[in-house]
Structure formats: C-alpha cells, structure tokens
Amino acid sequence: MALTRQEILDGLKQLGVREGSVIMAHSALSAFGKVEGGAVTVIEALIEAVGPEGTLLMPAMASEQPFRIESSPSTVGTITDVFRSYPGTTRSLHPTHSVAGIGPLVDQLIAGHIDHPTALGPQSPWGRMAQRDDAYILLLGCDQDRNTLLHCAEEAVDGAYLNTISRTYIDAEGRERTKALEKFPGPHRDFIGLDPLFESARAMNVGKIGTAVCRLMSAKQTLMLAIEALRRDPAAVLCDNAHCRDCVQQRADIKRARLADESFTLSAVIDGTGLGVDEVGQALWLIGAEGIGAVEIGPHWARALREHADACREVAAHLGGEGIKAAIIHADVPLRDGVEASAAVDALNAVIEATAVFAPDYLKLPGYPRGTGDADGSVAHAVELLDALGQAAESAGMRLLIENHADALWSDTAGCDRVLTSVSSPAVAFSFNPAHFAHVGEHPFLATYKRARAKRYTEQLMLIDGCTPPWPGYTLLAQGQGEVRELMSILRCRSFAGHFTICLKDLRGAESFARQAAEFWRSLDLM
Incomplete structure (x- = not known):
C-alpha cells in the first residue's frame, strides 16, 4: 500500500511537529517506501503540519556553477528539488547553501544570506533558526550526516580544519559574481556519532513514517550540544578510521592549530x-x-x-x-682522533653544498667515539674540531x-x-x-x-x-x-x-x- 498524505501528517504529529513551529526538513523520498503522489504529497503534509502560522524550510543546495536561483536544481534530495519551485516558496540566493521556504518567517530567516562571509554562521538560515525556541530540524529518512545545522557548530568553535572556498553565482541583475566563503566545512564527517548525545539529552524524538526513520530535534538545543562536544574534543565530529584520508587530514589540521600555540x-x-x-x-x-x-x-x-x-x-x-x-x-663528517680540522671542514662544506636544496637550519654531527687512550687529548681534539666546524657552519648561515x-x-x-x-x-x-x-x-x-x-x-x-x-x-x-x-x-x-x-x-x-x-x-x- 502506498503511503498517504494523512498517514504522513499523522506521523509528523506523533513525532512532535506542531502548528506554528519553524521546521528545516532534510529528506530522502525513497526511505518512505511508495508514497501516493510522491514528493508533492510529502510537501503538502509538512505544510499542513506546521499550519498557516508555521514556516517550512528545506535545503536547496546546488552543485551547479554558477548558481542560478531560478533554475539550479537542488542536489540534496528529490523532495527539496520539487519544493524549491513549489507554489508560494521563496528560494535564497546562495551558491553553496541555498534554502527554500514557505511561511510567514521565510524572508526573516533567509534575508541577506549571500552578504555574510560564511555560509553557516549566526546570520545564516540555520544560525537564525538556532536562536529561536520554536525551531526544529526534521530528518525524514536520513541521519545526522545530512544535518547541516551541525556545520554551524564547527564554525562556532572556529574548527581548525575549516577552509576558505570560492563559488560563483548569477546575481539579481544577471551578472556573474564570485563569492569567497570563509570557515567552510570540508568532506567526511561522523555526525552520526552525535545521535546518542542528542538522545541522552532528550533533545531529539525518533519515530517512523512508513518505512522512513525520522528525527525531530530542537535546533537551539542540538546546536548547543554539538558546540559543547566540539569544545571538549575538537575532533568530536570526525571519524577515527585511520584509513579515512579526509578525517586524518582534518585531525592533522587540529593538531597543527594546537602546535601553533x-x-x-x-x-x-x-x-x-x-x-x-x-x-x-x-x-x-x-x-x-x-x-x-x-x-x-x-x-x-x-x-x-x-x-x-x-x-x-x-x-x-x-x-x-x-x-x-x-x-x-x-652530516657524515669525520669526528675522531687523528682527523685534521681542515679535513672535517671540507667534509662539512661538501654536506652543506649537497643539502643546499633543502635549506636546513641544522646539520647534526655524528658522535666522537671514545677511545682507550688519552681521554683529555680526545676531548681537546673534539673541541678543536667542533670550533672549526662551527665557524664553517656559521659562515653558511647554519647551526x-x-x-x-x-x-x-x-x-x-x-x-x-x-x-x-x-x-x-x-x-x-x-x-x-x-x-x-x-x-x-x-x-x-x-x-x-x-x-x-x-x-x-x-x-x-x-x-x-x-x-x-x-x-x-x-x-x-x-x-x-x-x-x-x-x-x-x-x-x-x-x-x-x-x-x-x-x-x-x-x-x-x-x-x-x-x-x-x-x-x-x-x-x-x-x-
């Protein structure tokens, strides 16, 4: 049997969606099983669930460059792509994190997104939602890895692995523009590992609509919990797989930031x-x-x-x-009894010339072997060699x-x-x-x-x-x-x-x- 609009609506209410609330819905249509009417049915059920006083938002992110607000397809699910052109919706102008919405608070939540230096800061749609007590993230048949709000936590703690990128878009006058976006999130994450944290804090309800496992969580509380987790451990949202190149490199960025102090x-x-x-x-x-x-x-x-x-x-x-x-x-320089200072210096100069391509700060000398003879004489000779070598190194700007x-x-x-x-x-x-x-x-x-x-x-x-x-x-x-x-x-x-x-x-x-x-x-x- 195909899932009906009423069944979806009932499931949303059981999950905790209330009229008048602000909802950001991430979704996977295929997770529901067969839906009578497809993506439009899910959209209509969501709009009815929040009611005329509520606001429904969805990500409408596009990979197309340059981004065109009217035509660039959303690449984060069929439901979102249908929703961006659904009657009455407004889509934000943003080359990486466009949002579509319907309801009385849409303009307030998406206004000026393109004007900010980052995609996911306090003045982004997600950041503004997290400042409200009536705003929720809804995951329909998808998990925390699709929860864009969690990237806001990375920005809030100034994650060491965040980067600056440039993307293009077509502005309202039809001109191509380039937008530099600071503190931009990178590749692989382990956001799914935060599920137990949200559940234990009672910040999230979990239910099922059709065959889709769904999650509803407070945007404000979820963001706060994620920020706290990252403050405890800057790598809290990275996986610990030693063979995951993305997370290994991002952990290295965290370590480099630590060393900078x-x-x-x-x-x-x-x-x-x-x-x-x-x-x-x-x-x-x-x-x-x-x-x-x-x-x-x-x-x-x-x-x-x-x-x-x-x-x-x-x-x-x-x-x-x-x-x-x-x-x-x-530096393989001869240091031992019987070696002339000139011979040692010649050897050092040869090393300096051979390693010039590296421009090292230091050359490390081998040990001076302890002999069985005159220890005082060996020490005196070692000092003589080291002084001569030191003078040659200093002339070359080395230590x-x-x-x-x-x-x-x-x-x-x-x-x-x-x-x-x-x-x-x-x-x-x-x-x-x-x-x-x-x-x-x-x-x-x-x-x-x-x-x-x-x-x-x-x-x-x-x-x-x-x-x-x-x-x-x-x-x-x-x-x-x-x-x-x-x-x-x-x-x-x-x-x-x-x-x-x-x-x-x-x-x-x-x-x-x-x-x-x-x-x-x-x-x-x-x-």
Whole structure:
C-alpha cells in the first residue's frame, strides 16, 4: 500500500511537529517506501503540519556553477528539488547553501544570506533558526550526516580544519559574481556519532513514517550540544578510521592549530617511519597526519640521498609540496682522533653544498667515539674540531647539533658539560636524547637536566624513551626510564623554542611511528 498524505501528517504529529513551529526538513523520498503522489504529497503534509502560522524550510543546495536561483536544481534530495519551485516558496540566493521556504518567517530567516562571509554562521538560515525556541530540524529518512545545522557548530568553535572556498553565482541583475566563503566545512564527517548525545539529552524524538526513520530535534538545543562536544574534543565530529584520508587530514589540521600555540617546533626523524627515500610520499603522509611541519633527515636517509643526487631533488620537491621543512640533516663528517680540522671542514662544506636544496637550519654531527687512550687529548681534539666546524657552519648561515650517545665522548652529564662549555663557537648546540642518558644509568630529568650545564645549549629534545640494561634499549614515550614527559613539561615552562623531535631508533616502522606520535599527543594533553 502506498503511503498517504494523512498517514504522513499523522506521523509528523506523533513525532512532535506542531502548528506554528519553524521546521528545516532534510529528506530522502525513497526511505518512505511508495508514497501516493510522491514528493508533492510529502510537501503538502509538512505544510499542513506546521499550519498557516508555521514556516517550512528545506535545503536547496546546488552543485551547479554558477548558481542560478531560478533554475539550479537542488542536489540534496528529490523532495527539496520539487519544493524549491513549489507554489508560494521563496528560494535564497546562495551558491553553496541555498534554502527554500514557505511561511510567514521565510524572508526573516533567509534575508541577506549571500552578504555574510560564511555560509553557516549566526546570520545564516540555520544560525537564525538556532536562536529561536520554536525551531526544529526534521530528518525524514536520513541521519545526522545530512544535518547541516551541525556545520554551524564547527564554525562556532572556529574548527581548525575549516577552509576558505570560492563559488560563483548569477546575481539579481544577471551578472556573474564570485563569492569567497570563509570557515567552510570540508568532506567526511561522523555526525552520526552525535545521535546518542542528542538522545541522552532528550533533545531529539525518533519515530517512523512508513518505512522512513525520522528525527525531530530542537535546533537551539542540538546546536548547543554539538558546540559543547566540539569544545571538549575538537575532533568530536570526525571519524577515527585511520584509513579515512579526509578525517586524518582534518585531525592533522587540529593538531597543527594546537602546535601553533606552542613555542617549540614539533619535528620527526623521517627515518623513523621505516620507509625508504623511494617511498617519500608515504613517509610524508604519516608525518603530515600528525600535524608535523618539519623533519630531521637521519643517517639512513642522509646516506641514501648522498648516494643518489636525483633523489635529493625528488625528496625536496615532495617536502615542498607537503609544506614540510627539512630542518635538520645528518652530516657524515669525520669526528675522531687523528682527523685534521681542515679535513672535517671540507667534509662539512661538501654536506652543506649537497643539502643546499633543502635549506636546513641544522646539520647534526655524528658522535666522537671514545677511545682507550688519552681521554683529555680526545676531548681537546673534539673541541678543536667542533670550533672549526662551527665557524664553517656559521659562515653558511647554519647551526650544528651534537647528540649524546653512549659510545661518544659526550655520553653522560659530565662529558656533555665538559665539551659544550669548552666549545667557543656559538653555532654548536646540543640535542638532548633522554634514552641515551638512561642507557648510561642516569636519570635524564631528576639528575641530568637539573644538574647539567648542557641544558643551556639544548636546542633539540629527542622524543624517544629507553632503559638501562637489562631492560629494552628503546621504548615508546613514557614506557622507559627517560623521564621524557617531565623533560617536555619543564622545557615548555621555559618557552623552549627548539625542536621536540619524534624519534624511533631501533623501533622504526610505520606502525611504531604512529604509536610514538600518539604517545606524544597523549603526553602533551596531560600537561
């Protein structure tokens, strides 16, 4: 049996639609099953349900460019397309979020929509509805993913993933115009996940008309609940599917916005992804998904790039395309007993020339191996080399980093302090590796950081945890003895302007990288 107008009207009343109310109806005609008279019957039932004192609105959004108010078809359902030209309706002029309506409040609700900088702000039809106690969103055979009002919540909290777009339309004089729309919502959302929130707050009635599951909700209360959810969690309306490119990218936008409030720069050792230079696109996708805008090219990638000049240009092009900077590059410069300063400087200059396409801020030097002979002589020679290298780097507008290693002269607090305080070049800075201090039995925060003068020279904190034997040498953050969270926290207290660098060492791999990044964000959220 076909669904009749009276049956639809009865269903609307049972759902809670009252005469005199303002209704924005989103719909799917096919969800009702067979309807006697089709879309027109549904429209007539809705008009009768709100009565002569009520106002019925429907989205009349069009994909056609330029938008023409008289002829551009609505692309959000058959009922809406029939309604836009139904006798007595008025359609708003808007290239992306046109609305059609009938009733005494239509002009008030849609007036001037085109004149506002955003499509879904307080002065949009949806925004104006949400300021009324008698306004409701009605979903006929569709779910929250079709509820345009929820985009108003994203705009209200200034969602980091909203964009500016441009669309064209034909104005009242027949001229083609271009409209820039700020804070415009993007692709995939998980609005359906808000259903339990609305139900538990008793903001929504759910019923069935024919075979169509229908929802009626207060526009004001629904918007308020959605805004509160987004204030608690900026990603509240994004899905958590790790393979959903849209939501991964939008979560990255949220992370970038969070980092914009920090004084430090978040970077990552690209080697830690476990991918090679021939997989640079995938590696940068993993890094960019975490909102990271800078990388360290570690020893594995640096070696590969050194051996393949064409790869340098390709990797640099990928970095530029993704807006990611190669801020730190490993420099294979000889640092050991017996090396002449001139030879070390020549090697550094060769690296500077080879990496010029990346324009890095830092070159990271290898450790100076501890010998079995004269320790004082080795330290003096290391200082001599570092001063010479620092002078060469400064001339090229770069800085140098040395990182503590268990097998290097600068392995512990005393060794790091001895070298760093002896080097006169201001271009030589320190990379603090908590795992490596743990390897030599130190407490990286409770002892090393508090006592070491090396902290004055620290311009990079390696985000890698680890333990002294017999426990694992490297672990994820906050799972070892590196006291990494404490170090992050105290450096943030100093408005640390250097790099926090996600690092994997022996744990490298795509999955491990994602887990390490997640631990970083979890740690930051705890501060």
